[in-house]
Amino acid sequence: MGVEHLYNPLTKKLQSGCHLTAEDVARLDSLIADRRVVAARTDLIREGQRPSDVHLVLSGFAYRQKTLHDGRRQIMAILVPGDFCDLHVAILGIMDHAISTVSECVIVTIPQETVLDLVSKFNHLTRALWWATLVDEAILREWLVNLGQRSADRQLAHLFCELHLRLKVVGLADDDTFALPMTQAELADTLGLTTVHINRMMQQLRSSGLIATQGSRLVIPDPEQLQAFCAFDPTYLHRNGLGRHNVQKDKAPRLS
Amino acid sequence: MGVEHLYNPLTKKLQSGCHLTAEDVARLDSLIADRRVVAARTDLIREGQRPSDVHLVLSGFAYRQKTLHDGRRQIMAILVPGDFCDLHVAILGIMDHAISTVSECVIVTIPQETVLDLVSKFNHLTRALWWATLVDEAILREWLVNLGQRSADRQLAHLFCELHLRLKVVGLADDDTFALPMTQAELADTLGLTTVHINRMMQQLRSSGLIATQGSRLVIPDPEQLQAFCAFDPTYLHRNGLGRHNVQKDKAPRLS
DNA sequence: CGCTGTATTGACCTCCTTCAAATGCGGTGG
DNA sequence: CCACCGCATTTGAAGGAGGTCAATACAGCG
Numbered sequence: 396m397g398v399e400h401l402y403n404p405l406t407k408k409l410q411s412g413c414h415l416t417a418e419d420v421a422r423l424d425s426l427i428a429d430r431r432v433v434a435a436r437t438d439l440i441r442e443g444q445r446p447s448d449v450h451l452v453l454s455g456f457a458y459r460q461k462t463l464h465d466g467r468r469q470i471m472a473i474l475v476p477g478d479f480c481d482l483h484v485a486i487l488g489i490m491d492h493a494i495s496t497v498s499e500c501v502i503v504t505i506p507q508e509t510v511l512d513l514v515s516k517f518n519h520l521t522r523a524l525w526w527a528t529l530v531d532e533a534i535l536r537e538w539l540v541n542l543g544q545r546s547a548d549r550q551l552a553h554l555f556c557e558l559h560l561r562l563k564v565v566g567l568a569d570d571d572t573f574a575l576p577m578t579q580a581e582l583a584d585t586l587g588l589t590t591v592h593i594n595r596m597m598q599q600l601r602s603s604g605l606i607a608t609q610g611s612r613l614v615i616p617d618p619e620q621l622q623a624f625c626a627f628d629p630t631y632l633h634r635n636g637l638g639r640h641n642v643q644k645d646k647a648p649r650l651s
Numbered sequence: 652m653g654v655e656h657l658y659n660p661l662t663k664k665l666q667s668g669c670h671l672t673a674e675d676v677a678r679l680d681s682l683i684a685d686r687r688v689v690a691a692r693t694d695l696i697r698e699g700q701r702p703s704d705v706h707l708v709l710s711g712f713a714y715r716q717k718t719l720h721d722g723r724r725q726i727m728a729i730l731v732p733g734d735f736c737d738l739h740v741a742i743l744g745i746m747d748h749a750i751s752t753v754s755e756c757v758i759v760t761i762p763q764e765t766v767l768d769l770v771s772k773f774n775h776l777t778r779a780l781w782w783a784t785l786v787d788e789a790i791l792r793e794w795l796v797n798l799g800q801r802s803a804d805r806q807l808a809h810l811f812c813e814l815h816l817r818l819k820v821v822g823l824a825d826d827d828t829f830a831l832p833m834t835q836a837e838l839a840d841t842l843g844l845t846t847v848h849i850n851r852m853m854q855q856l857r858s859s860g861l862i863a864t865q866g867s868r869l870v871i872p873d874p875e876q877l878q879a880f881c882a883f884d885p886t887y888l889h890r891n892g893l894g895r896h897n898v899q900k901d902k903a904p905r906l907s
Numbered sequence: 908c909g910c911t912g913t914a915t916t917g918a919c920c921t922c923c924t925t926c927a928a929a930t931g932c933g934g935t936g937g
Numbered sequence: 938c939c940a941c942c943g944c945a946t947t948t949g950a951a952g953g954a955g956g957t958c959a960a961t962a963c964a965g966c967g
Contacts, residue, residue: 443886459792461792461793461796463796463800463882464882467800468800469795469796469799469800471792471795471796472792483785483788483789486778486781486782486785487782487785487786487789487889488889489886489889491789491792491793491886491887491889492792515774518771521777522742525742525781526742526743528784528785528788529739529742529743529784530743531788532739532784532787532788532791533739533743533747535788535791535792535795536715536717536727536728536747536748536791537717537747538795539725539727539791539794539795539798540717540719540725540727542795542798542799542843543725543798543840543842543843544719544723544724544725544843546922547922547923578944578945578946579945579946579947580945584799586799587798587799587800588923588924589923589924589925590945590946591923591924591925591926591947591948592922592923592924594945594946594947594948595923595947595948597946598947626719626720630699630745630747631747633743633744633745633747802954802955803954803955834912834913834914835913835914835915836913836914844955844956845955845956845957846913846914847915847916847955847956847957847958848954848955848956850914850915850916851915851916851955853914854915908966908967909966909967910965910966910967911964911965911966911967912963912964912965912966913962913963913964913965914961914962914963914964915960915961915962915963916959916960916961916962917958917959917960917961918957918958918959919956919957919958920955920956920957920958921953921954921955921956921957922953922954922955922956923952923953923954923955924951924952924953924954925950925951925952925953926949926950926951926952927948927949927950928947928948928949929946929947929948929949930945930946930947930948931944931945931946931947932943932944932945932946933942933943933944933945934941934942934943934944935940935941935942936939936940936941936942937938937939937940937941
């Protein structure tokens with residue numbers, strides 16, 4: 396009794412928006428076979444590559460990024476446990492951006508055929524995986540709104556609200572805190588701002604009591620207040636049951 | 652001889668990145684049954700709706716947009732002929748943004764079941780449609796880079812380069828000009844800038860000879876020069892054959 | 908020929924950037 | 938245990954890209 400269950404953030408994520416049968420879960424668990432530890436700040440996949448495997452984040456943070464000729468870069472997605480790095484490559488063929496780790500990560504490598512096979516056999520799962528890519532797209536749209544319309548302080552707040560929710564879904568956030576292994580420079584590249592300005596906005600959010608930091612941990616004393624501040628509407632995350640999940644610890648750099 | 656072929660921008664688009672058999676093309680053509688003319692500046696689908704049909708733009712321009720509480724809005728995609736408005740709703744269920752027309756449009760309505768049916772029966776087509784949504788996502792990422800990292804003049808230039816290419820693929824752009832039925836206010840909402848600033852940047856681009864306008868028509872005298880100006884790299888559009896296509900005329904508002 | 912919506916202009920303002928230096932912190936080696 | 942290094946955060950001062958407000962010009966249309 397009590398065979399310890401595999402921690403599978405992917406199923407947790409998918410279950411927050413799709414219905415999965417016990418068999419689906421088992422099939423998804425079977426994907427997590429080939430694990431690999433990757434150091435922090437490492438390139439996982441580079442722009443222009445044509446990876447033959449699909450990668451999944453099992454623990455740690457990573458991001459999609461694009462670097463311009465002059466060295467400026469834009470972070471286009473923050474990948475947390477349960478997120479695929481490159482599901483699209485199976486279809487598009489070529490990476491039009493790079494993936495790098497933020498913290499140390501455990502990455503699962505899944506052969507492309509395995510995914511395509513799974514998908515062709517089980518409609519349920521196709522739907523679930525497609526759901527995941529469509530949610531990614533919805534997040535991207537909301538980020539556009541963030542960059543295009545919101546002031547720097549609200550952008551930051553909005554990003555924190557989103558991460559809080561996404562991490563809660565996979566059991567990596569408490570009701571009022573989670574580990575955030577990103578530097579202010581990375582936050583800046585995410586929001587299209589400068590380090591200096593991020594720093595000032597962080598101080599402002601802290602002094603207004605909307606957030607606090609404990610090392611690399613972000614504390615949100617009153618999530619509803621923070622959401623109200625930036626008019627955060629979680630609809631775009633398409634989670635039905637934003638259910639309570641058991642929390643799990645994580646270690647990381649520093650933030651404040 | 653010469654039975655006039657249906658103008659199907661969807662197949663043109665898909666063929667620019669995927670291989671389609673003659674049968675695939677026929678099936679896609681059969682989707683275009685229920686057409687409807689929609690006036691300019693009209694809401695096609697509103698946020699929060701759960702449409703039971705999938706919509707496809709056959710002619711004209713439309714866009715995805717999100718409106719904030721205070722009335723500001725962000726345009727998150729420009730839909731041109733061949734683009735689906737809401738393929739994702741089949742999976743996600745709820746619209747997390749609205750679709751509005753820019754110019755008068757001909758819209759094709761396709762019952763959701765028809766799409767899901769097609770997709771479940773023909774792997775080729777699933778792949779092609781999935782390809783289309785993934786390219787949409789790639790465009791979204793590039794737009795993030797645009798908003799996050801580029802200066803206003805380059806943002807504009809980049810947007811024009813993208814539209815030029817996308818319209819060429821569906822046969823709606825010449826080598827150096829295309830109809831652009833957007834107002835400067837709409838360009839502003841697309842790039843997260845103000846009308847005033849867009850106006851000034853347009854003037855700047857015009858006076859530097861990078862673009863010209865003839866009513867609502869945009870002229871790009873030297874596409875390569877414009878691309879160089881904004882470091883446009885078309886990889887993200889995932890078009891293999893950016894092939895020559897026969898051009899088709901289009902009428903529209905004004906721009907300059 | 909006046910109405911309406913869009914493009915254009917000008918003056919002023921501010922959010923965010925740039926540049927540069929200082930501070931703090933964790934690790935590492937002596 | 939302390940000195941030192943590298944990285945991240947913090948601070949200050951000055952500049953600029955883009956915003957705001959408001960007026961004007963222009964084009965199509967009934």
